[in-house]
Every structure is written in C-alpha cells, then in structure tokens.
Amino acid sequence: MSIHRPRFLAVVLLAAAAGAAACGQSPPAGQVTNSTTNPVGTAEAPTDTTTTTTAEREFAYQPLWPFADADEAAAWQDSYRTSGHQPWHLDAEETAVAFTTGYLGFAEIDQALSSDVDGDEAWVTVGYAVEQSDPGPAAVVHLARIGTGDDAPWEVVGTRDTTLTLTEPRYGTTITTPVTVGGQVTGIDESIRVQVRKLSGVLGESCCLAAGGENTPWTTAVSYEGADSAPLTIVASTGGHVADVERFAITGVRHGA
Numbered sequence: 001m002s003i004h005r006p007r008f009l010a011v012v013l014l015a016a017a018a019g020a021a022a023c024g025q026s027p028p029a030g031q032v033t034n035s036t037t038n039p040v041g042t043a044e045a046p047t048d049t050t051t052t053t054t055a056e057r058e059f060a061y062q063p064l065w066p067f068a069d070a071d072e073a074a075a076w077q078d079s080y081r082t083s084g085h086q087p088w089h090l091d092a093e094e095t096a097v098a099f100t101t102g103y104l105g106f107a108e109i110d111q112a113l114s115s116d117v118d119g120d121e122a123w124v125t126v127g128y129a130v131e132q133s134d135p136g137p138a139a140v141v142h143l144a145r146i147g148t149g150d151d152a153p154w155e156v157v158g159t160r161d162t163t164l165t166l167t168e169p170r171y172g173t174t175i176t177t178p179v180t181v182g183g184q185v186t187g188i189d190e191s192i193r194v195q196v197r198k199l200s201g202v203l204g205e206s207c208c209l210a211a212g213g214e215n216t217p218w219t220t221a222v223s224y225e226g227a228d229s230a231p232l233t234i235v236a237s238t239g240g241h242v243a244d245v246e247r248f249a250i251t252g253v254r255h256g257a
Contacts, residue, residue: 007191055149057120060229061157062252063146065103066095068199073147073155080151089153092122092214096141098154100126103197104235106245109138120145120152123160128243139248157249163187166236166249168219174256177204177227181234182219183249190238196224198231211238227255 060069066089067073080083089092093112100109108128113135115124122143127135140160145152158171165183169175180193193207204224209219222234232253239246 010207049207054116057145057146058151059155061144061155062254063155063157064111064231064233064250065099065156065199067146067153067155068230070147073153076153077147077149078188085128087123090151091123092117092143095143095154095156096122096124096126096218099141100138100248103246106138106237106248108243109245109248110130111135113137121154122154128246130242133237136242136246137164138246139250143240149251156250158252159248164192164236164238164247164249166234169234170249171251171253173253175232176252176256178221178223179207179218179234179253180221181236182217183236184215185238186214187247188212189241191240192218192220192238194220194222194235194236196222196227198230203227229254238244 005200009139021097030157030252034196063069066075071218076086076089080087080089088098095205096115097110097112100106109126110128111129113125113127124141124143125137126139126141127137129134140162142160143157143158144157146155147153159166161183163186165185166181167184168180168182179196190211191208192211194205194209196201196204203226204222206220209218234253235248235250237245237248
C-alpha cells in the first residue's frame with residue numbers, strides 16, 4: 001500500500017458503536033505474543049499529529065476498521081469510560097489480530113509476532129503457526145489512534161507491504177466499479193484473491209489469479225456493488241502452501257460516481 005493521504009479532522013461526537021466484528025468485551029480469538037523485533041517496511045508516518053489529552057487529533061488516514069469514523073470511536077470511548085466496555089480497542093496488537101481473524105476472516109493468522117509503536121501510530125506484524133517451525137509472518141498491519149484523549153482507540157488504516165504489494169488503486173483515491181487492482185508479488189505458485197469490502201462485509205471479489213516470480217507485476221479487475229460514501233478496504237491475499245492465507249496486503253479507498 002502506498003499512502004497518499006487526504007487529511008480530515010476527527011471530530012468527536014457520540015454515535016453508534018462499531019460494526020459486528022467489534023462487538024463484545026473481547027476481540028475475536030487470537031494469540032498475542034510480545035516481541036521487541038521491529039517490522040521492516042516503507043510506510044511513512046504523518047506529521048503534525050496532536051497527542052494531547054484535550055486537543056483533537058488530525059487523523060490523516062482512511063478509517064478502515066473497527067470504527068467507521070471518529071463519531072463511532074467517540075461513542076466507544078463514552079461506553080469505555082462509564083463501564084470499561086471493550087478494552088481491547090486500546091491494545092494495538094489485539095486490534096490487529098481481531099482485524100485479521102474477525103473482519104478479514106483469516107482464521108489462521110491469529111498471532112501478533114511483533115509490534116512497533118510510535119506515538120499515535122503502530123505497526124503490528126501478524127502471522128500464523130507453522131508446524132515444527134517459527135510462525136510465518138503474513139502482513140504488517142498499520143494502525144493509528146482516532147479521536148481525543150489518552151484512551152483514543154486504535155484504528156486499522158492499512159498495511160506495510162513487502163513481498164506482496166498492493167499499489168493500485170492508490171491509497172485514499174476514489175474508485176468506481178469495476179476497479180483495477182494490482183501490485184507486485186514474489187513467490188512460487190501464488191494464487192491471488194482480491195476483495196472489495198466495507199465494514200458490513202464483502203462487496204465484490206476476484207479469484208484466483210495465478211502469479212509468481214520475483215517482484216512480478218500482477219493485476220486484476222474486481223466488480224462490486226453496495227458501496228456508499230464510507231471508506232472501502234481492498235485486500236489482496238495469497239497462500240495455499242502451508243496455510244490457506246500466508247500473505248495479505250490492504251489499501252483504503254472510497255467509492256465515487
């Protein structure tokens with residue numbers, strides 16, 4: 001994912017809580033393992049981000065999950081402050097694992113292998129178990145805190161891509177259906193599945209594109225329906241060697257006429 005960020009100001013209002021995957025006191029089942037190893041990648045951090053407890057943060061990304069916008073994040077903050085509701089929103093690793101297992105449905109990618117937290121941003125490497133071997137890293141999930149206060153929750157905003165990249169469409173752009181999706185992949189006998197999603201579920205899918213080689217370009221077209229003004233998540237995934245999904249990459253866009 002290459003990030004070219006449209007900026008908008010997160011305004012804190014009370015609204016409906018986040019979507020179905022964010023319900024309950026605990027996130028979808030997963031394993032979080034602490035590590036001091038930092039993920040490697042090329043994503044850039046936004047500048048001029050306010051981190052005080054009273055000022056509003058400038059949220060420079062597409063809000064992909066678990067909250068649709070700052071209003072929903074503020075509604076969760078209100079419930080957390082009064083009843084301790086869903087404390088996992090304050091943990092970047094738990095949020096990243098919940099995103100992969102719950103929202104994306106990648107049940108095997110249930111571990112946080114490492115994390116790098118820098119102020120209001122975090123990069124969490126998520127992965128899957130490999131028999132008689134170290135866990136396999138699947139993606140580096142990029143998160144940012146949304147809203148105001150020290151209890152501003154974590155929001156998934158993208159991925160930091162390496163051997164499976166998603167560079168088209170560009171991050172934050174407006175798309176129409178069908179959308180051309182592409183990037184590069186390194187691997188052998190890869191099978192790339194692409195989905196267009198909003199918080200409520202899958203709007204369109206293309207499967208499966210045979211690919212392989214070293215930094216080999218790939219591209220496919222995906223038709224979708226049911227989009228509105230909310231941000232959309234495009235996810236590309238591949239696997240089938242030791243796990244159903246072994247690598248994935250996401251980007252955030254919006255639908256337009």
